[in-house]
Amino acid sequence: MRPVRTRFAPSPTGFIHVGNIRTALFAWLLARKNDGQFILRIEDTDQNRQVDGSIEHIIKCLKALGLNYNAGPDQPGPDGPYRQSERLELYRSYADQLVAKGRAYADPYSKAELDEFRKAAASNHQPFLFRNHRPANPPVWEYGVTPLRFKSEPKAYHWQDQVMGQLSAGEEAVDDFILIKSDGYPTYNFAHIIDDFEMKISHIIRGQEFIASTPNYLNLYEALAIEPPLIATPPPVLGASGNKKLSKRDGAKDVLSYIEEGYLEPALINFIASLGWNDGTTQELYSVDQLIKAFSLERILKSGARFDERRLLWMNGTYIRNLNLEELTKRAEPFWPEEAGAYEPDYRRRVLVLVQERLKYFAELGELSRFFFVDLPLDPNLIANNAKLAALGSAMHKQLLTQTYTELSKSDFSVDDLTRRLNALLESSGQPAGILFSLIRIASTQAPASPPLAESLEVIGKERSLARLKQQIDAL
RNA sequence: GGCCCCUUCGUCUAGCGGUCUAGGACUCCGGGUUCUCAGUCCGGCAAUCGCGGGUUCGAAUCCCGCAGGGGUCACCA
Numbered sequence: 260m261r262p263v264r265t266r267f268a269p270s271p272t273g274f275i276h277v278g279n280i281r282t283a284l285f286a287w288l289l290a291r292k293n294d295g296q297f298i299l300r301i302e303d304t305d306q307n308r309q310v311d312g313s314i315e316h317i318i319k320c321l322k323a324l325g326l327n328y329n330a331g332p333d334q335p336g337p338d339g340p341y342r343q344s345e346r347l348e349l350y351r352s353y354a355d356q357l358v359a360k361g362r363a364y365a366d367p368y369s370k371a372e373l374d375e376f377r378k379a380a381a382s383n384h385q386p387f388l389f390r391n392h393r394p395a396n397p398p399v400w401e402y403g404v405t406p407l408r409f410k411s412e413p414k415a416y417h418w419q420d421q422v423m424g425q426l427s428a429g430e431e432a433v434d435d436f437i438l439i440k441s442d443g444y445p446t447y448n449f450a451h452i453i454d455d456f457e458m459k460i461s462h463i464i465r466g467q468e469f470i471a472s473t474p475n476y477l478n479l480y481e482a483l484a485i486e487p488p489l490i491a492t493p494p495p496v497l498g499a500s501g502n503k504k505l506s507k508r509d510g511a512k513d514v515l516s517y518i519e520e521g522y523l524e525p526a527l528i529n530f531i532a533s534l535g536w537n538d539g540t541t542q543e544l545y546s547v548d549q550l551i552k553a554f555s556l557e558r559i560l561k562s563g564a565r566f567d568e569r570r571l572l573w574m575n576g577t578y579i580r581n582l583n584l585e586e587l588t589k590r591a592e593p594f595w596p597e598e599a600g601a602y603e604p605d606y607r608r609r610v611l612v613l614v615q616e617r618l619k620y621f622a623e624l625g626e627l628s629r630f631f632f633v634d635l636p637l638d639p640n641l642i643a644n645n646a647k648l649a650a651l652g653s654a655m656h657k658q659l660l661t662q663t664y665t666e667l668s669k670s671d672f673s674v675d676d677l678t679r680r681l682n683a684l685l686e687s688s689g690q691p692a693g694i695l696f697s698l699i700r701i702a703s704t705q706a707p708a709s710p711p712l713a714e715s716l717e718v719i720g721k722e723r724s725l726a727r728l729k730q731q732i733d734a735l
Numbered sequence: 736g737g738c739c740c741c742u743u744c745g746u747c748u749a750g751c752g753g754u755c756u757a758g759g760a761c762u763c764c765g766g767g768u769u770c771u772c773a774g775u776c777c778g779g780c781a782a783u784c785g786c787g788g789g790u791u792c793g794a795a796u797c798c799c800g801c802a803g804g805g806g807u808c809a810c811c812a
Contacts, residue, residue: 270812272811386738441810448812466806466812469807470739561741563804564746570762696769701771708771708772708773711770
């Protein structure tokens with residue numbers, strides 16, 4: 260068996276979304292599983308669709324996720340360069356070869372003429388086939404001036420797809436497609452075949468939009484006397500609503516933005532792999548290494564998988580909860596609210612411990628932890644919106660908080676001591692925890708939600724906690 | 736319109752002729768966890784397996800039709 264070499268071959272036309280990256284992930288997993296190679300190749304043959312910075316963006320994205328490649332535009336390899344725009348001579352030499360063999364010819368038609376042919380086909384309810392209009396005496400091909408077409412030899416094909424199984428199509432699926440455009444650049448249809456061959460790619464993993472043109476490719480492989488790689492076609496990743504393929508247009512997010520919001524790479528990878536793939540067990544959580552071990556093309560599903568962000572949220576939360584303190588501290592670093600900068604690392608760590616199990620992604624850190632760092636303004640709604648508490652009246656609130664203030668003044672503010680005194684207050688006041696603790700929690704945080712009372716007070720500290728209680732008492 | 740592909744709880748999925756009165760996970764709902772949010776634990780709702788015909792003692796599983804959805808028919812990839 261040939262050594263496994265897979266590739267991710269995006270065009271630099273913008274960011275990478277979950278659908279794109281899944282294709283890359285499957286290719287990467289296959290390579291890693293088989294001790295093979297994974298290559299990044301940039302398919303920049305369309306001059307008009309290029310978006311500045313895309314290549315850097317793609318590289319950043321792959322690196323962030325740890326999908327390391329053995330060769331790519333920024334990583335030289337034996338069969339580079341890895342940008343198609345730098346391989347034009349290569350495509351041209353293959354094109355010349357096809358011309359010499361009589362398997363390619365110059366396209367003499369204007370765009371308007373072609374449109375006429377298409378319209379005629381559509382009105383006959385027929386698919387458009389260029390080869391029905393093959394010119395009897397095509398002009399000599401002028402590189403960079405006229406487009407060059409493949410002269411196909413139509414026939415029916417049956418082929419094996421590593422995911423979809425046995426596929427087939429009749430000869431109507433084979434046509435004379437463009438090899439080299441009038442600007443001298445090859446089309447995807449031509450370039451990828453040359454490159455996959457030159458780069459000794461063993462498996463092509465790509466989206467379903469290419470199934471329909473596979474017979475064309477098979478025909479070209481034959482004309483070139485090239486043995487085709489194995490082909491694996493995962494189903495599309497569908498958008499959150501509707502049955503449409505995930506697309507930028509329908510709000511698909513940049514994968515990098517998930518990283519920026521504090522999703523963990525292993526969680527993203529775990530989640531993305533679970534879209535259309537499973538190993539047949541009931542396991543849900545996989546480390547990257549486990550994924551590599553368990554992965555196989557055969558277990559990729561044939562039907563499309565919808566992208567449900569809630570599941571990602573859940574998964575990411577479990578990954579965050581499993582972080583040890585050191586990792587947690589490191590990951591949280593970029594997400595602290597501005598005010599946290601003035602505090603000791605140790606203080607921040609104590610906050611983190613309390614907040615960890617509440618985090619679904621790190622961008623929430625600010626909102627969940629702000630009251631540990633700043634004295635939030637009094638928010639009367641916090642009491643007003645608590646029906647049981649509001650019913651008690653502010654005189655009672657004042658009395659309870661005053662009692663609390665006196666008792667906590669005597670505390671050393673350790674969790675144990677705080678808990679003891681808080682419980683004593685429960686008894687002496689005769690109030691249920693639902694009333695008393697709610698009130699204290701609101702007074703000492705001014706936040707709609709917080710970690711448990713005693714733990715929060717301990718971290719906030721004696722001086723500051725008492726000051727906050729005092730402030731609330733004075734306002735009542 | 737031609738050709739190709741897909742179709743199990745709302746979502747991700749298990750399932751390869753009997754163990755399926757269809758299993759797991761997410762979401763959602765109820766309850767416990769001295770207060771809130773989250774987490775966690777316990778419990779619950781949720782797919783007559785797209786529909787209709789076969790084959791078989793027996794079908795989510797095999798076969799045939801149909802319907803719905805998707806892809807493609809570019810000098811885009």
